Amino acid sequence: MSIYDTLNKEQQEACFYTEGALLLLAGAGSGKTRVLTHRVAYLIEKGLAQPWEIMAITFTNKAAKEMRERVDSLIGHGGQDVWVSTFHSSCVRFLRRDIDLIGYDKNFTIYDTDDGKRIIREGMKLHNIDPKQFKESGVLSAISGAKNQLMGPDAYKQSAAGDFRKEKYALLYEFYQDRLKKNNALDFDDLLFYTVELFRLRPDVLERYQKKFKYVMVDEYQDTNGVQFKLVSQLAGGYKNLCVVGDDDQSIYKFRGADITNILDFEKVYKNAKVIKLEQNYRSTKTILDAANQVIKNNSRRKAKRLWTDNETGEPITFYHTNNEKEEAQLVVDDIQDHVLNQDKAYNDHAILYRTNAQSRVLEERLVYANVPYRIFGGTNFYQRREIKDVLAYLRVINNSVDDLAVKRIINVPRRGIGATTIDKINAFAQSSGMSFFEAVRQIEHVPGLSRAENKIITFRNIIYNLKASLETLDLMPFMEQVLEATGYMKDLKAEDTDEAKGRIENIGELVSKLAEFELSRKEAGETPTLAGFLEEVALIADIDNMENNNDVVVLMTLHSAKGLEFPCVYMTGLEDGLFPSYMSISTGSEDDIEEERRLCYVGITRAREQLTMIASKQRMMHGQTQYNAISRFLKEIPEDLLEGKVAGSSYTSDISNTSALPKRRDKSFFKATPYQVKTPAKPLPSNANLSLDYKEGDLVKHSKFGVGQVMAIEPGGADYQVTVNFPSVGKKKLLAGLSGLKKMG
DNA sequence: CTTTCTATGCTTTTT
DNA sequence: GCATAGAAAG
Numbered sequence: 001m002s003i004y005d006t007l008n009k010e011q012q013e014a015c016f017y018t019e020g021a022l023l024l025l026a027g028a029g030s031g032k033t034r035v036l037t038h039r040v041a042y043l044i045e046k047g048l049a050q051p052w053e054i055m056a057i058t059f060t061n062k063a064a065k066e067m068r069e070r071v072d073s074l075i076g077h078g079g080q081d082v083w084v085s086t087f088h089s090s091c092v093r094f095l096r097r098d099i100d101l102i103g104y105d106k107n108f109t110i111y112d113t114d115d116g117k118r119i120i121r122e123g124m125k126l127h128n129i130d131p132k133q134f135k136e137s138g139v140l141s142a143i144s145g146a147k148n149q150l151m152g153p154d155a156y157k158q159s160a161a162g163d164f165r166k167e168k169y170a171l172l173y174e175f176y177q178d179r180l181k182k183n184n185a186l187d188f189d190d191l192l193f194y195t196v197e198l199f200r201l202r203p204d205v206l207e208r209y210q211k212k213f214k215y216v217m218v219d220e221y222q223d224t225n226g227v228q229f230k231l232v233s234q235l236a237g238g239y240k241n242l243c244v245v246g247d248d249d250q251s252i253y254k255f256r257g258a259d260i261t262n263i264l265d266f267e268k269v270y271k272n273a274k275v276i277k278l279e280q281n282y283r284s285t286k287t288i289l290d291a292a293n294q295v296i297k298n299n300s301r302r303k304a305k306r307l308w309t310d311n312e313t314g315e316p317i318t319f320y321h322t323n324n325e326k327e328e329a330q331l332v333v334d335d336i337q338d339h340v341l342n343q344d345k346a347y348n349d350h351a352i353l354y355r356t357n358a359q360s361r362v363l364e365e366r367l368v369y370a371n372v373p374y375r376i377f378g379g380t381n382f383y384q385r386r387e388i389k390d391v392l393a394y395l396r397v398i399n400n401s402v403d404d405l406a407v408k409r410i411i412n413v414p415r416r417g418i419g420a421t422t423i424d425k426i427n428a429f430a431q432s433s434g435m436s437f438f439e440a441v442r443q444i445e446h447v448p449g450l451s452r453a454e455n456k457i458i459t460f461r462n463i464i465y466n467l468k469a470s471l472e473t474l475d476l477m478p479f480m481e482q483v484l485e486a487t488g489y490m491k492d493l494k495a496e497d498t499d500e501a502k503g504r505i506e507n508i509g510e511l512v513s514k515l516a517e518f519e520l521s522r523k524e525a526g527e528t529p530t531l532a533g534f535l536e537e538v539a540l541i542a543d544i545d546n547m548e549n550n551n552d553v554v555v556l557m558t559l560h561s562a563k564g565l566e567f568p569c570v571y572m573t574g575l576e577d578g579l580f581p582s583y584m585s586i587s588t589g590s591e592d593d594i595e596e597e598r599r600l601c602y603v604g605i606t607r608a609r610e611q612l613t614m615i616a617s618k619q620r621m622m623h624g625q626t627q628y629n630a631i632s633r634f635l636k637e638i639p640e641d642l643l644e645g646k647v648a649g650s651s652y653t654s655d656i657s658n659t660s661a662l663p664k665r666r667d668k669s670f671f672k673a674t675p676y677q678v679k680t681p682a683k684p685l686p687s688n689a690n691l692s693l694d695y696k697e698g699d700l701v702k703h704s705k706f707g708v709g710q711v712m713a714i715e716p717g718g719a720d721y722q723v724t725v726n727f728p729s730v731g732k733k734k735l736l737a738g739l740s741g742l743k744k745m746g
Numbered sequence: 747c748t749t750t751c752t753a754t755g756c757t758t759t760t761t
Numbered sequence: 762g763c764a765t766a767g768a769a770a771g
Contacts, residue, residue, distance in 0.1 A: 059760045088761045112761085135755095188761045223760075256759060356757055361762090378759085412747095419747045540761060560758050582757055600758080623756065624762045 021270035028606035029283025210238025221246030285314025570608035576629035
């Protein structure tokens with residue numbers, strides 16, 4: 001009996017085929033992570049490689065974390081030395097070590113697209129480019145596209161000659177890279193681009209890694225782009241033991257530069273590549289899988305394969321055609337309630353999926369109304385919120401003062417009476433003498449024509465100087481409190497006294513608890529937690545990474561975010577032509593675009609284990625206007641005998657009163673051990689959060705976002721108490737008493 | 747320099 | 762329908 005006995009024949013084959021190039025075509029739910037982790041175990045067990053000679057690359061932190069855990073539990077001792085990480089964090093590691101060899105500073109900051117847009121906006125002003133004709137996002141995606149094809153600004157300029165639009169892009173690309181370099185910053189694409197450059201220009205560095213990594217594995221290979229392809233071939237160029245895993249039918253990130261030909265042509269590039277197909281699905285019922293197959297088979301550009309399963313036939317797929325999006329939402333909510341109350345299902349067995357984030361609003365409304373606990377993923381990322389970006393900008397300035405963007409962001413936040421004219425003057429001075437913006441602030445006495453504004457700048461400068469000094473002496477948590485105090489940011493928000501401001505205060509509180517977690521985890525790992533380390537971690541994190549499975553809540557997310565996840569009950573909403581497939585993909589008239597959407601549909605269907613509900617609405621409010629859309633063409637590709645409810649003509653006449661025919665909700669506590677509290681409109685904070693708390697360990701407290709939880713611990717920390725609370729909906733959280741607005745229950 | 751009003755523009759988004 | 766950016770007014 002060995003650990004490999006639990007694998008099927010193809011899985012075993014993939015596991016034992018270790019040398020050379022291997023393409024693993026792994027259909028949805030076919031157990032590819034199992035194969036990858038067992039393969040790692042096999043390599044180590046057979047003595048083919050030491051743990052640190054194996055590299056596994058994923059796209060998301062979540063996938064990396066999951067693989068990490070599974071490798072650890074399978075291998076036990078030594079497992080933690082296997083290099084498991086995302087493309088981007090691997091590159092950060094490479095670059096932090098050696099980027100100086102190609103003329104950059106090792107202490108670079110990572111910019112997100114928001115930062116990028118600011119730079120482009122600036123560049124467009126400088127070059128007099130009409131913002132009506134060029135959108136920042138369009139420019140950025142052109143730049144991103146160029147980087148994905150390994151084209152620097154010069155190469156791009158050459159290729160752009162004669163094309164009016166591209167020539168402007170080229171101009172902005174150059175400006176953008178200049179500005180990033182000045183600010184000592186790299187964007188997401190740069191992380192990959194410069195790593196490839198580093199390896200190209202310094203073969204000695206590349207060789208070190210090629211010797212180190214005897215075996216390289218890449219997950220979600222169908223989503224790789226040009227640079228990633230190059231990077232992978234560089235890394236695996238030594239031993240040439242490269243195993244890529246993917247499913248061409250789940251390639252849904254073309255708009256981010258993913259190139260499906262990487263997987264389709266793998267065998268052409270790696271001539272002796274072995275191909276193994278994993279076609280047995282362990283996740284879904286026959287009915288669901290059948291539907292998925294029937295839909296995806298309408299795509300022409302794909303590798304031949306047919307997913308099958310030994311699972312039961314299961315229930316038919318339910319189809320509803322509702323009159324409008326409110327009914328749609330109500331129906332989903334009622335159905336979930338019914339499952340929870342009458343069918344022994346938990347809330348977290350349910351996922352509601354949609355094409356666009358905007359659709360979540362109506363659903364959220366009905367969920368709140370029905371008191372169903374839920375969590376929305378995606379939309380505006382936590383780290384994109386204004387208050388979070390502001391606070392992070394302060395940290396960035398303290399960490400890397402050359403970061404002009406960050407300095408300009410917070411120089412007048414909160415208001416210090418420093419306006420556009422003053423900033424322009426400093427800017428002009430900085431540029432004429434070739435220094436950074438903050439350097440000009442340092443030498444503010446030399447900047448001409450400021451008069452009264454000078455004192456305001458000096459006040460600001462002192463704040464930053466003092467905080468820089470605090471960072472030297474204090475631990476991160478007390479330092480953070482200093483930042484919030486000394487900058488006046490918290491004071492300003494508290495004075496505002498609106499629900500919105502309270503929400504922002506809570507978000508900052510959440511950021512503080514993230515910092516606490518970070519500090520703790522680094523200390524546990526025996527490392528010194530640094531500000532730079534925290535900023536880096538925060539820059540590379542996504543919303544979905546924070547999804548924890550043990551919270552009993554319904555989850556809402558886009559079809560894109562759902563990739564890689566599975567749920568017993570899945571609701572696919574908004575299945576209408578014009579929404580899904582999107583209007584864009586229909587109007588270009590390109591079959592490729594429709595195929596991409598169809599793959600997205602395939603991804604959605606295959607998320608479901610037991611029950612799949614598909615809903616279209618006759619009428620829907622979109623962009624403030626009522627739209628009447630036809631039922632999605634994808635829905636029509638599913639044979640009627642797999643569906644319950646009628647597709648054409650639609651016999652399902654739902655009016656809201658009809659839904660009250662569903663079983664009435666009884667006292668929730670009969671069914672769920674833990675009472676829950678859904679998001680309520682923020683309750684007023686204890687207005688002067690003084691330091692005496694009205695709750696103690698063991699008490700139940702209420703948080704306006706996380707609901708009710710039990711206080712696990714209270715510890716003094718600097719000027720405020722750190723309170724650890726266990727919330728049934730989100731798990732344990734460490735909060736600052738003054739910021740969190742916790743209220744004792746009862 | 748700050749506040750308030752009007753216009754505009756909107757898919758998806760692993761990092 | 763909503764959020765955000767830029768212009769106009771205080």
